[in-house]
Amino acid sequence: MSDTVGSKGGSGPTDDSPVEIKSASTGTPRALRQKILELVSEYVAASKADEGPFVAGRSLVRYAGRVFDDREVTNLVNASLDFWLTEGRYAAMLESALARFVGVEFARLVNSGSSANLAAFSALTSPKLGERRVSAGDEIITVAAGFPTTVAPIIQHGAVPVFIDVDPRTANVDVTQLEAAWSERTRAVMLAHTLGNPFDVDAVLEFCARHELWLIEDNCDALGSTYTTRRGGEPTTKFTGSFGDLSTSSFYPAHHITTGEGGAVYTNDESLDAIVASFRDWGRDCYCKSGKDNTCGLRFEHQMGQLPFGYDHKYTYSHFGYNLKMTDLQAAIGLAQVEKLPDFGADRRRNHAYLRAGLADFAHVFDVVEATPHSDPSWFGFLMTVREDAPFSRSEIVNFLEGEKIQTRVLFAGNLTRHPCFDELRERQSGYRIVGDLRNTDQLMDRAFWVGVYSGMTVEHLDYIIEQIADCCHKFGVV
Template sequence: MEIFLDAPNLGNLEKEYILNCIDSTYVSTAGPFVPEFEEKFATYIGTKKAVSTQSGTAALHMALYELGIGSGDEVIVPVITFIATVNPVIYVGATPVFVDIDPKTWNMDPEKVEQAITPKTKAIIPVHLYGNPCDMDALMDISNRYGIPIIEDATESLGATYKGRKTGTFGKFGCFSFNGNKVITTGGGGMITTDDEKAAEHIKFLVNQARDASKGYYHPEIGFNYRMTNLEASLGLAQLERLPEFLEKKRRFNKIYRETLGDCEYIKFQETHPETESSWWLTSVLIDHPEKDIPQIQKELKEKSIPSRRIFVPIVEFPPYKQFRTGNYKNAYMIYEKGLNLPSSTLNTEEMAKKVAEVLKNVLKN
């Protein structure tokens, strides 16, 4: 059987929900499935409100926009993340300020965050990388002391907890993506979570082209076409029901990898903070081998039908962002050079995870 890195898990329940949506004829942005998905998602996460969007990128864009962030402002971001975390900072005309990451958790280093704060700093965007919760106590302490709002990029950490609270509930806003490879998928789509009900209502207004429906096609503000469709929401409702199953499998795979590879001298696992439970969207390791680099290891794994993926490239390596480099980001580069994502799709079985671990161990031995 084929082993998958991060493929979505879709089945009969998803078919049933999508067919119900089609039968209802509410397939576009108006209809009952979107508000139901928003309500159930907010309940699951533990916030007062959730507002659906066209993507996780749109969610981050709207969070920054709602905070009034724009030209002349700075937003602190980790130097290792997916590009979608950072692009919205540019969309609103602000300047991204990159900080290095903790070498153990691979998340934004709170000490580096505090050092990067200036009078222009208007937001901090921590990313719970690969599902591993950031040090939210330290980050919220900084947020409160300096009066700087936090926008959590919780895309990869859906279902993860920090001291009993789910990620996406700590900051002013939490942002999620439901792209095809995420913990749950709606095909595309995203979500903003918040306890600020007024802000949630305004964002919901903005993503619908800022249309005042009471006056027909009247638009008192510049809006955005960032709405989720009912087809996407119906898929999301089915996936949300299956989320506990997905999380259990991902955490089981992580445990298998740790048990099987724990005695391998070349491997170190991404570490968690105390009292946290990661979603382990992707189980990831550092490999420090005296003879084989990550591309060579990937080549040998591929020859044995084992997919893998390198850690995200430090953002300051990309042409649009080289101008924002302010340091050497030694931890980020070390993790990029030595890091590897292992197969973590919930389509896989426990036996597949064991096989991956054994094959990797043999590749490193030979």
């Protein structure tokens, strides 16, 4: 079952009338819970059977959407019957399952991918990191072709993003420009794996090792993508999100798995993990789980800051933090989703390959992004750049496809430095640096677009996309 991003679901009530609550039944809570969950399962099956077939030209071909069955909904209802609401048993299970899947020691749930990036970057500013901490004015190398909240935390902390161009073949960082971007103030590299396509991990890791830089992988669009590293001897294939000092996920419905809103921060480093948790949880020093007191056994025996001895550790703050936590209701949905990640990834890879083969005749009209060498992307979307000599513009083909009920998206911000949020910084000529001319970033901003490859798509959807793109090309005289 799949549905649009952020829309009212196909399994919602069919009218606005309130659900009538019948008189109380008898039975143990356990038996009643079982009965409720069976009914929920039945409801999901019935609402799924009620969904109409795809009708080309009438049904919307979505760029992404949540894909779920009765397991997500029964988990959600089960969690709602617990009525724990904040982080609880499902959150603990999901954190373990995510860490296991990505292949790292620690995963911390947060309430969005943007929050994950914020918590991950904030962690690097912790005084606990001593000389390696990122301070205001320090430089962070990144790209402008992507999502704004990969970069926003850098600016929010008073650090300086240094933008380099992308390689148009992969839509990822052009690693040949890394050295030119380095300065005495460079402290970290923070990059996304663009639309599921891993960046050149080995080149970035080598650069970071040479200059002792932190690496944050924004893995929000790439959960399940792999990269085969050749560093350290034998080629080793690992999931993206396991290479950096920190990495992040988003679980917004367009992403590989969903919890509605949601995200996670990953690391192999126990102290970074504790710092992430502190920033996520109000900046506190205490690490008790929700509902627990005195896990350290020293709750009233610490001497910290200029506080009186024994000041309650639960209310002692080592960072200026946030509250970015996920609820257990969301985590319950995620737990059912995470089991499906291998299948979702297989679907995305298959759908991408199908579109690529189906559009092969138009290689002289569109440049389709290529998988980075040594990678196997779990694609987020099918990204195409309309060639400069094509007989139509990006906006002409996008308008055509949208008119035929095929959703399209651009590469998020395109060139982030051209957005209104940069106006003030641009005028002041401070707060960021650009190395080179971002020519390829501008090309993506001007001429690239993408269509969906997510698991909710069938061969009918994909054939319809291919047919409509071909129609558009023929309409403009492409042979």
